[in-house]
Amino acid sequence: MTRHDHQLHEGDSLKSAARDRLTQQGEQWTDMRAAVFDALAGFDKPASAYDIAEAVSGTQGRRVAANSVYRILDLFVGANLARRVESANAYVANAHPDCLHDCIFLICDTCGQTVHIDDDSLSGGVRDAAKTAGFTAPRPVIEVRGTCGDCGD
Incomplete structure (x- = not known):
């Protein structure tokens, strides 16, 4: 198999697919995790944990620490909800979290x-x-x- 097709999600479909994937892995979809995912998915370029923490802080009306965001992003990467762009130390939402690939x-x-x-x-x-x-x-x-x-x- 060289190239493959899969369902790409966006908007509410992406959030729903991410929530389903995370809960299938035995994790909870908390309000904070949802807020971090929404912020991550809202960026059109890779975003750092600090960018995401700032965005979530703005929507939550309280300061959210980047360390908390890093922990959630690590969980998201492990669950295939996000991908880490190593050279930029930044993250992107995975538009097809139900498909494991390189x-x-x-x-x-x-x-x-x-x-x-x-x-x-x-x-x-x-x-x-x-x-x-x-x-x-x-x-x-x-x-x-x-x-x-x-x-x-």
Whole structure:
């Protein structure tokens, strides 16, 4: 399998899919977790825990610590609700939390826009190369930095 299709969620559908995924894993969908997910999903670029804490603080009318947000984001990454963009120390909501796959991010160095693509042949090749080197890579994350079509030319 090289590329695959899955249902992409957005808006209320995304929130519902995230809540379902988290509760299927035995976790609770609390008001704070919902607020963090809403904030994360509201960003059009990868967001740091500090960006998310600021957004949640604004909607909650009280200060929310970034440490609390980090703990929730770690839970979200483990449950496949969010993906971490390693090079930016930032997060994006996973538009298809019911589908486990490797992450390939295309990151624009000019505007910061990040596109997430799925290509199992590419990530499978990375996994195979790791295996040849005696290394196990159960879920590789690939980040490609460059210039997006809007910023290029």
